[in-house]
Amino acid sequence: MSSIEKVYHDEDVNMDALKGKVVAIMGYGSQGRGQSNCLRDNGVNVIIGAGNKDRYPDWENAEKDGFTVYPFDEAVKKADVVMILLQDPAQPAVYYESIHQNLRPNQTLCFAHGFAILYGTIVPPEFVDVVLFVPNGPGPVVRQKFLDGSGIYGAVAVDQDVTGHAKETALAIAKGVGSTRTGTVYISFQHETEGDNFEEQVLYGGTINLMRAVYETMAKNGYPKSFAYAKAIRSIRSVIDDIDRVGIEEYLSKRCSRTCEFAVRTSGPRVINYDEIEKIFRETEKGEFAKRWLLEFQCGMPTLNRLRRTHKNSNMEVVGKEWREKFSKEV
Incomplete structure (x- = not known):
């Protein structure tokens, strides 16, 4: 018997969990840029949520890369999956100003680090799935590994499963970013x-x-x-x-x-x-x-x-x- 927990590879994961869905990535920094481009290359419909166009570079950078960009609140309204890829301490302000009140039942809220959920700086409504996908490396490395035909080890977690398909969605995101090429494990938000x-x-x-x-x-x-x-x-x-x-x-x-x-x-x-x-x-x-x-x-x-x-x-x-x-x- 293996001493290692279940490791998910490409053949174990079905991308249908994201088929026909809109994925809105909040923030176009290191992780936002890397993950959004990988997901798009894998056929996922990705839009970007960004802050004030005149104050932050995210908007311009995302448009230069060919993405459609919306203010945070509008991106949430258009999305089925909302991926919050902002810096941990900055997340609560953006979340409660633009995201929380615009969520609807059965959407998926995805994080790249469990900090906000574990420590309660963000408390999502009970009617959405709450998942995590984290690649074990910075966004530029994630992207380069993907372009090289490889991937970077990742982990997924589920905190709320309203739809009954939260884990499948998280694993589909991991596959879309390229992490199941190398291997992805299932863990808890706390770990x-x-x-x-x-x-x-x-x-x-x-x-x-x-x-x-x-x-x-x-x-x-x-x-x-x-x-x-x-x-x-x-x-x-x-x-x-x-x-x-x-x-x-x-x-x-x-x-x-x-x-x-x-x-x-x-x-x-x-x-x-x-x-x-x-x-x-x-x-x-x-x-x-x-x-x-x-x-x-x-x-x-x-x-x-x-x-x-x-x-x-x-x-x-x-x-x-x-x-x-x-x-x-x-x-």
Whole structure:
């Protein structure tokens, strides 16, 4: 028996759940642009919902790509499936101003992250299906994988199933975007949301800060800055790609050097603070991370803006810009 849950591929999913339906994508940013173009290429009737035409670039960008664009409220009225692909903290304002009162029975409300539903910043009416489809990557990567004939791993979830076909609709969206080419799993809104929040804090946050620590330590101790930058940033790319292809143990035991294997197995665990990782996991489960982020957004993001300024002109960023220019042929 497989230790992995059911994985849905193209042959497992029927696109008929979207046949003859209008899909309105709210927002034409990274995910909106990527997913809408993939769905259209798969024969889905896609329209775009956007904010004020004079204030936001979404409208013009979508029209340039050949989509019909409507104000948010009009797009909802014309749609059978409404996909909200706006930034998490910005969703509630748009939802209650333009979407909620225009929903009708048996429509589908689809999200690309469960944040708003899990934490209750959006409470949909009881007469619509509420589903989630999330590709495991940014919109431009989703689109490029699709164009390359591949796809990117995805997940679907159902929070409300009024029609009895919510799961089929979510899987059809996943197939339309190309995720079932690679594989799509069914999970809960809670696991998707908290898993994503946890991953971004520990895996993304940890990796980026490890890169900074490696660079700063080597540069401080007299190493050439270009060499320190290459070690901190570029070296890990080939390692991750190889591990993704063959797995960690295959990489360590057969593909890297024995010196590297010894270093990874003996010194690597010393870098990881398992107690702190567990603490972050528990904070995420309790909603403490979500509360901090919502408060941060409501206050105008002072912490983020300060951290952006701190790192924007750091020595590592200056060296990195010069490094990419000098080694451009390798990029």
